[in-house]
Amino acid sequence: MADIRAGILGTGHSYPEGILTNADLEKMVETSDDWITSRTGIKQRRKAAPGEYTSLFAVKAARQAIERAGLEPADIDLILCATVTPDQILPSTGCIIQAELGANKAAAMDLVAACSGFLYGLTVADTMIQTGKSKHALVIGAEILTQYVDYTDRQTCILFGDGAGAAVLGAVENSHGILASRIRSDGRYEEQLFSPGGGTRRPASAETLAAGDHFFKMKGNELFKVAVRSMAEISREVLEEAGLTADDVKLFIPHQANQRITDAVASKLNVDTERVYSNIAMHGNTSSASIPIGLDECVEAGKIQKDDIVLLASFGGGVTWGAVLIRW
Ligand code: UT7
Numbered sequence: 001m002a003d004i005r006a007g008i009l010g011t012g013h014s015y016p017e018g019i020l021t022n023a024d025l026e027k028m029v030e031t032s033d034d035w036i037t038s039r040t041g042i043k044q045r046r047k048a049a050p051g052e053y054t055s056l057f058a059v060k061a062a063r064q065a066i067e068r069a070g071l072e073p074a075d076i077d078l079i080l081c082a083t084v085t086p087d088q089i090l091p092s093t094g095c096i097i098q099a100e101l102g103a104n105k106a107a108a109m110d111l112v113a114a115c116s117g118f119l120y121g122l123t124v125a126d127t128m129i130q131t132g133k134s135k136h137a138l139v140i141g142a143e144i145l146t147q148y149v150d151y152t153d154r155q156t157c158i159l160f161g162d163g164a165g166a167a168v169l170g171a172v173e174n175s176h177g178i179l180a181s182r183i184r185s186d187g188r189y190e191e192q193l194f195s196p197g198g199g200t201r202r203p204a205s206a207e208t209l210a211a212g213d214h215f216f217k218m219k220g221n222e223l224f225k226v227a228v229r230s231m232a233e234i235s236r237e238v239l240e241e242a243g244l245t246a247d248d249v250k251l252f253i254p255h256q257a258n259q260r261i262t263d264a265v266a267s268k269l270n271v272d273t274e275r276v277y278s279n280i281a282m283h284g285n286t287s288s289a290s291i292p293i294g295l296d297e298c299v300e301a302g303k304i305q306k307d308d309i310v311l312l313a314s315f316g317g318g319v320t321w322g323a324v325l326i327r328w
Pocket residue numbers: 030031032035036039040115154155156158193219220221222223224227256257258261285287315316317
């Protein structure tokens with residue numbers, strides 16, 4: 001399996017035009033720009049308008065990634081859409097994206113791993129390419145989280161934003177591409193970040209709607225500590241597996257959950273601030289979309305060059321976490 005490595009051939013991202021600022025939130029709940037900025041680093045987040053749905057942004061990001069990979073939609077044989085905010089329950093958002101792209105030779109599905117979804121997708125695509133089951137895989141992280149936010153809950157409503165990012169993977173020269181990847185979960189902590197209503201356990205009804213059971217509920221403080229510990233640990237594991245150290249990392253792109261989480265993980269790993277990418281001020285937490293949006297922003301800004309070592313790490317609801325190490 002080690003003879004073939006999967007690498008990222010092209011990236012893309014897209015988000016709604018609508019912006020929700022801290023000043024807007026000050027008018028909705030008891031909070032302040034000062035509190036949000038100092039506790040999270042967030043200044044604004046993108047918010048979809050009524051009528052805008054997840055696959056709209058996923059398709060735009062995907063088209064860009066396919067074009068930059070120098071491919072056509074018909075070259076894609078696998079579409080993995082990581083999302084906790086699908087267009088609808090059935091069919092999968094992956095299939096909706098497939099039809100919209102005209103990727104008529106691709107298997108398509110959704111992947112539910114919250115903020116770690118994109119890294120779960122990269123790991124699955126990497127394995128499919130290494131085993132020869134896939135030649136060109138499209139991995140997308142796409143969310144309209146603001147549809148599930150309770151705008152009376154000041155702990156969660158300040159955090160989440162909308163957007164999508166995508167990457168096309170294919171076989172690359174053996175010393176490049178994904179050098180190591182790890183994904184993990186621990187479902188015992190489901191209630192740290194969850195949306196209890198609307199599924200088969202608690203079907204949607206007038207009662208669940210009135211109780212706001214479809215909204216995200218979070219124990220932010222508890223998540224914070226586990227997030228820092230888990231992201232640092234799993235990052236060390238992939239570095240060790242690849243025989244590298246944090247000094248070799250040119251760019252660290254963590255899931256954007258909270259600037260303080262990013263700073264704490266980077267400090268545990270001894271990666272100085274200049275090598276850490278953050279866009280949380282502009283996007284807030286976009287769950288599965290945060291890493292691919294960040295990755296594409298870095299590519300567009302020329303922050304990643306051939307041979308660079310790029311470390312990606314995430315933590316999210318489930319709970320799930322993961323890390324992927326790439327030689328560009
Ligand atoms: O992406 C998936 C992973 N997500 C995460 O890992 C999220 C991790 N958690 C966090 O980012 C942080 O825990 C939050 C940003 C959600 C909260 O920050 P915190 O520093 O952990 O605050 P806290 O929950 O300990 O609350 C401190 C105080 C409380 O008041 P008292 O009890 O000290 O009087 C809160 O009621 O801050 C209050 N508070 C707020 N005040 C103003 C909570 N939210 C707000 C708010 N504005 N929006």
